[in-house]
Amino acid sequence: MSELESLDLKNLHVIVLQEFQTEEIQELNTDFFRNLSSFIGNLKNEEYDGIENKTKSNMITIATSLTELLINKRLEKMSSESSSKFLEITSTKHKTKPVTVRFVKEFDEIVGVDLEKYGPFKPEDIATIPNENAQALISNGVALKVRIEE
Numbered sequence: 001m002s003e004l005e006s007l008d009l010k011n012l013h014v015i016v017l018q019e020f021q022t023e024e025i026q027e028l029n030t031d032f033f034r035n036l037s038s039f040i041g042n043l044k045n046e047e048y049d050g051i052e053n054k055t056k057s058n059m060i061t062i063a064t065s066l067t068e069l070l071i072n073k074r075l076e077k078m079s080s081e082s083s084s085k086f087l088e089i090t091s092t093k094h095k096t097k098p099v100t101v102r103f104v105k106e107f108d109e110i111v112g113v114d115l116e117k118y119g120p121f122k123p124e125d126i127a128t129i130p131n132e133n134a135q136a137l138i139s140n141g142v143a144l145k146v147r148i149e150e
Helices: 009-021 032-045 050-079 081-096 131-139
Strands: 098-103 126-130 143-145
Touching: 009 032, 009 050, 032 050, 081 131, 098 131, 126 131, 131 143
Parallel strands: none
Antiparallel strands: 098 126, 098 143
């Protein structure tokens, strides 16, 4: 289950409820906690007077409380024996998550952790390969990570 497109108190509440209603740890979008942090940060940065300021403060308190509930429930589930499968799946997804790199050196064909063939590569070639392979190439100075802005 991925979280809803825009993050607000209502959507955060739905995500927390879903976490409490399932035995397994629900899958969240990889940007969920970054978006949540931005949501709360933006609320804190807004300046209001009177009742609007009190409403903003209440919204921050609610968002923070919901976040705490979500994190604590997920930690509780992770500490149970049944979540070892979740951790294994998460680890595999992290290893095979596609990463875009630009090659700075020539490199032969590789077999990725996803068992797909990639390459061969020449300098300035750009490729999307599994994270684990990309990190190895980056640490060996063969490639650089490409940041793609949406």
